[in-house]
Amino acid sequence: MGGAKRAMEEQQDRFQMGLALCIEVDAIEECEHHPGTYYQSSADLDDVYKFANAGVSAGRIKLPDRMSRRDLTDAIKAAYEDNSGLDYCSSCDKIARS
Numbered sequence: 435m436g437g438a439k440r441a442m443e444e445q446q447d448r449f450q451m452g453l454a455l456c457i458e459v460d461a462i463e464e465c466e467h468h469p470g471t472y473y474q475s476s477a478d479l480d481d482v483y484k485f486a487n488a489g490v491s492a493g494r495i496k497l498p499d500r501m502s503r504r505d506l507t508d509a510i511k512a513a514y515e516d517n518s519g520l521d522y523c524s525s526c527d528k529i530a531r532s
């Protein structure tokens with residue numbers, strides 16, 4: 435596997451990890467009607483950082499090789515910023531308006 439491809443997959447894995455943490459803390463919610471559609475929920479980004487840091491310290495969250503706490507923070511931020519902004523599902527909203 436080439437280095438570029440591996441780096442891309444690693445990036446995706448990190449993003450997924452960040453997203454999963456955002457969902458666990460309830461900063462991001464997945465629409466129950468539209469799997470794969472995410473939107474902003476009640477918790478703050480800071481809450482996710484705290485949860486993740488505590489989890490790593492407690493050994494509950496295992497960081498993959500070559501991934502630092504800083505990388506995890508970046509991944510959480512990227513996932514949050516990608517899926518926040520709306521506090522409702524845009525697909526459900528479209529259906530409601532049509």
Ligand SMILES: [Zn+2]
Nearest residue numbers: 465468523526
């Ligand atoms: Zn929806």
